[in-house]
Amino acid sequence: MSDPLTFERAGDDDRINLAVGQPSIDLIPKEMLQTAAARAFNNASEHAFNYGDPQGELSFRAALALFLQGQGQTNARAESLFLTGGNSQALDFVCERFTQPGDVVLVEDSTYFLALQIFKDRGLKIIGLPCDADGIELPALINAIETHKPRLLYTIASFANPTGLCLAEARRAEIARLSRQHDFIVAADEAYQLLHFEKPAPKSFSHFLNDGNLLCLGTFSKILAPGLRVGWLEVSEPLMPRLLASGWVNSGGAINQMASFIVTDCLHHDAQAMHLSTLRHTLAARAAVMQSALKANLSELATWTAPKGGYFFWLRLTDSLNTNDLVAPASRAGVGFQPGNFSSANGHHPNYLRLSFAAYGITEIETGIHRLRTVLRQR
Ligand SMILES: Cc1ncc(COP(=O)(O)O)c(C=O)c1O
Numbered sequence: 001m002s003d004p005l006t007f008e009r010a011g012d013d014d015r016i017n018l019a020v021g022q023p024s025i026d027l028i029p030k031e032m033l034q035t036a037a038a039r040a041f042n043n044a045s046e047h048a049f050n051y052g053d054p055q056g057e058l059s060f061r062a063a064l065a066l067f068l069q070g071q072g073q074t075n076a077r078a079e080s081l082f083l084t085g086g087n088s089q090a091l092d093f094v095c096e097r098f099t100q101p102g103d104v105v106l107v108e109d110s111t112y113f114l115a116l117q118i119f120k121d122r123g124l125k126i127i128g129l130p131c132d133a134d135g136i137e138l139p140a141l142i143n144a145i146e147t148h149k150p151r152l153l154y155t156i157a158s159f160a161n162p163t164g165l166c167l168a169e170a171r172r173a174e175i176a177r178l179s180r181q182h183d184f185i186v187a188a189d190e191a192y193q194l195l196h197f198e199k200p201a202p203k204s205f206s207h208f209l210n211d212g213n214l215l216c217l218g219t220f221s222k223i224l225a226p227g228l229r230v231g232w233l234e235v236s237e238p239l240m241p242r243l244l245a246s247g248w249v250n251s252g253g254a255i256n257q258m259a260s261f262i263v264t265d266c267l268h269h270d271a272q273a274m275h276l277s278t279l280r281h282t283l284a285a286r287a288a289v290m291q292s293a294l295k296a297n298l299s300e301l302a303t304w305t306a307p308k309g310g311y312f313f314w315l316r317l318t319d320s321l322n323t324n325d326l327v328a329p330a331s332r333a334g335v336g337f338q339p340g341n342f343s344s345a346n347g348h349h350p351n352y353l354r355l356s357f358a359a360y361g362i363t364e365i366e367t368g369i370h371r372l373r374t375v376l377r378q379r
Pocket of ligand 1: 087
């Protein structure tokens with residue numbers, strides 16, 4: 001069985017590694033970032049290199065609020081935003097601030113495999129919730145709330161990792177309401193919220209900030225550059241003081257302040273908005289190529305729903321194979337994928353696999369799927 005914790009990066013070996021959920025190098029606008037960095041550092045105020053506002057500098061939060069408003073998150077306000085080092089750091093921070101070891105966290109079954117690791121690191125008990133095509137099934141959620149008295153619910157509501165599906169808007173509203181009624185916190189990981197191909201995702205959880213105990217996690221990793229380590233939390237008002245009362249935040253000031261200035265420059269010059277629009281087109285084109293390649297090569301071997309945004313296809317093999325057993329042969333054939341049970345708190349979905357179309361161009365995607373067919377045909 002392969003290990004979910006081995007760090008993998010596209011291009012580190014000869015495989016076409018469709019397991020990795022990272023942007024390909026050509027999707028990271030290096031020159032744009034170099035220009036923004038030069039401008040941000042040259043124009044920096046005398047305070048810029050000192051300790052920063054623990055919540056993130058107002059210039060960053062105000063520019064981010066405007067950007068989010070422009071993207072349809074009309075309620076975004078600088079006061080509700082908190083600078084983070086990306087969604088991984090934010091998620092760990094949320095656990096540290098709002099949970100105790102032994103508390104229950106509810107997650108979608110399936111979910112982001114490394115979020116599971118963060119919850120384990122924090123000693124949380126993870127309970128997977130069943131999902132249908134519209135996301136978390138509400139009767140099962142209500143049952144889990146009554147049975148487990150969760151402290152946290154973690155959801156990847158839009159173009160989810162790994163399923164590519166979206167949680168229906170009415171369910172988002174109801175989950176927000178339930179969090180208030182039953183006193184738990186919703187951590188909505190919105191890493192892919194802005195990455196639609198045609199129709200925008202259902203409303204961000206940020207629209208329901210006043211109705212529940214909500215923390216929306218946004219990141220520039222998937223829409224700009226993972227190496228910046230810049231993201232944000234948008235939070236229900238009563239939760240902000242707890243974030244600001246953190247010892248390391250008070251001691252060190254804002255996390256990753258200088259990188260936030262680079263992002264601020266990209267936001268001011270509309271460079272982020274323009275890049276996002278290019279990115280959506282490129283990802284949509286790659287998803288379409290993967291869809292055609294899958295249809296041509298795997299239609300008798302697997303079923304799937306074509307994603308309408310995000311980074312991933314989620315395939316169910318028609319034979320009851322354990323996809324963990326296929327990792328090594330696939331690797332020998334020069335292709336990588338992520339086995340289904342990595343994404344389950346309970347080891348479910350052994351006959352599923354996750355494929356990313358973000359890390360490679362169209363020729364490699366086609367070749368990769370062809371190689372996958374050879375591997376599956378030999379089983
Ligand atoms: C759902 C989800 N959350 C968080 C992350 C990591 O985000 P960041 O780079 O902002 O830490 C990923 C990356 O794959 C992801 O898919």
